[in-house]
Amino acid sequence: MHITRLVAGTVTAGLLGLTPLAVSAPANATDNLTTSVTLEQNYGSTRLTYGEEVSFISEVTASDGGSPYNEADTVTLWAMPAGTTTWTAVESQPGSGYISWTNFKPQQSTAYKVTYSGGTATSTYSDNYAASESAPVAIGVARKITYPRSGFVLKGKVTPDYGKKKIVIKVSKRKNKGFKSFKTIKTTSTGKYKVTLPRRGGTWYWSFTVKGDSKYLANGFLWRTWVS
Structure with missing residues (x-):
């Protein structure tokens, strides 16, 4: 009986010496x-x-x-x-x-x-x-420029805020180069314009350009006429 008590005491002493387990943070902790x-x-x-x-x-x-x-x-x-x-x-x-x-x-x-x-x-x-x-x-x-679908008389409107301002017209025999000044016209106080192009023989390309400013980009369109 005496030996049994010694063994039990030894085992108890060993258990008291165990290192406690670390406690981890919960998996749902808030992240920044x-x-x-x-x-x-x-x-x-x-x-x-x-x-x-x-x-x-x-x-x-x-x-x-x-x-x-x-x-x-x-x-x-x-x-x-x-x-x-x-x-x-x-x-x-x-x-x-x-x-x-x-x-x-x-x-x-x-x-x-x-x-x-x-x-x-x-x-x-x-x-x-x-x-x-x-x-x-x-x-x-x-700016938006309106114009007709065909013809030698071109009229339309430039919006917004383009009253009493210039439209530069150039002309060339070729579509992509060789443009020379034809004339410069001015819009009305409401931005409307009208111009009659000459009936030149052959095919001609007409470039209409509205200049840009601090608020708007430049814009324009290309027009073709032909007389056989």
């Missing part, structure tokens, strides 16, 4: 993540004619490779028209995954960007997301 947000034109050219639409897409990505999912987060589209220095908010949407910005008609050449608001975790199952901003995208807008 950085983010990036993009802005890209959905389709078409970065050069528009006045009255045309532009569409964009954006994506918010967190540094863990996922998308933010806090309900209060927002992504905002901003615009800065040419000649100004202030960004103005256009529209805001929930800030997760892919975002579409559609059916915008820039009134003049305009730079666009988007910002992501960032978000604070609302529970141990969500994360903190830092705010971020996209690179700007510049959309150039040219």
Whole structure:
């Protein structure tokens, strides 16, 4: 009986010497993540004619490779028209995954960007997301010029804001080169114009050009006449 008690005591002493196991942090602990947000034109050219639409897409990505999912987060589209220095908010949407910005008609050449608001975790199952901003995208807008479908008498209108301004007309026997000055005409106070082209024998190409300015890109069209 005495030996048995010694063995039991030895075993008990050994158990008391065991090192306690480390306690790990819960798997759902909140992380502090950085983010990036993009802005890209959905389709078409970065050069528009006045009255045309532009569409964009954006994506918010967190540094863990996922998308933010806090309900209060927002992504905002901003615009800065040419000649100004202030960004103005256009529209805001929930800030997760892919975002579409559609059916915008820039009134003049305009730079666009988007910002992501960032978000604070609302529970141990969500994360903190830092705010971020996209690179700007510049959309150039040219004035619109209307003209007839055929004939030697050309009349139409240049919009917007092109009253009492010049339209430069050049002429060439070749379609893509060799243009020489023909005449310069002026629009009316409302931007309308009218000109009668001469009935020259053979085929001729006429270049009509509206100059650009601080708000609008240059624009124009090519006209063909022929007399057999």
